[in-house]
Amino acid sequence: MTETALIVGAGDSLGAALARRFAREGLHVVATRRRGNLDGLTAQIRDAGGQVTGLHSDARDEEAVKQLVAQAESIGPIAACVFNVGGNVRFPVAETTARVYRKVWEMCALAGFLIGREVSASMLERGRGTILFTGATASLRGNAGYAAFAGGKHALRALAESMARELGPRGIHVGHVIIDGLIDNPETKKLFPDIFETRGQDGILRPDDIAEAYWQLHAQPRNAWTFEQDLRPFKEPW
Structure with missing residues (x-):
């Protein structure tokens, strides 16, 4: 039976590159996103x-996640x-509403927990599998204007580390990838044109090259796993 690779947050940039990379290895990719066109x-x-x-x-929806994993x-x-769900917003803390903070936490942390819990339950029955979480600079340090995003990403990293310690000895490889820099896509190019111009082609993260690193993490032998x-x-x- 063909194995599947579940890509949660299959957007037009990194998520799409991840889906293409895992599909290239013969896995049946289940590519998901909350909204937006997946036809391309x-x-x-x-x-x-x-x-x-x-x-x-x-x-973020518990029942929807259960149905997704079952499918x-x-x-x-x-x-x-x-x-690979994002959630990056920037607001001064005094202007960050409870609604914004809650929504960012739901996207970064709650959604990660729900996906991780449901997927790991299936993997544990087989004693193998890989779960990778996409982090950011904000996973390790907060910065001015990023209270909500850093809070959510810190929580996701803590979840990933806890899962790795619990599930690793049972055959499940849990990893956390910190993306520390701008990813090459039309949105970031529009927001940061000066950085794109001054850094050149190799000064911006390319989605396909990031996706290669994720595949290598999945392919690691379990005597040498990276968290x-x-x-x-x-x-x-x-």
Whole structure:
């Protein structure tokens, strides 16, 4: 039976690159996002000879997550799951409403917990599998204007570390990837044109190169697992 790779947060940039990369290895990719068109991504994967199912699902909704994981498992056992939901917002703390803070926490932390819990339950029955969480600079340090985002990403990292310690000895590889820098996509290019111009082609993270790192984490032998990996362009200060 073909194994599946569940990509949660299969947007137009990194999420799409992750879906393409795992599909290239013969896994049936279940690519999900809350809203937005998935037709272009699924067509790309199929045109390249891959297998893919595109679904819309809200990872903050417990029942929706249960249905999503059950549907992915019905296609084939989930060998890898990537939680790639964003949530990056910037507001001065005095202007951060409770609604904004709650929504960011739900996207970063609650959704990560729900996906991690449901996917790991299936993987534990088989004693193997990989769960990878996408982090950010804000996973390690807060900054002015990022109280909500840093709070959510700190919580996601704590979840990932707790799961890794609990599930690793039972055969489940849990990893956390810190993306420390701008990712090359139209939105970031529009927001930070000066950085794109001054840093050049290798000064911005490329989605396909990030996706390669995720695949390598999944492919690691279990005698040499990595919990946390940070990725940044060579010009990125840190």
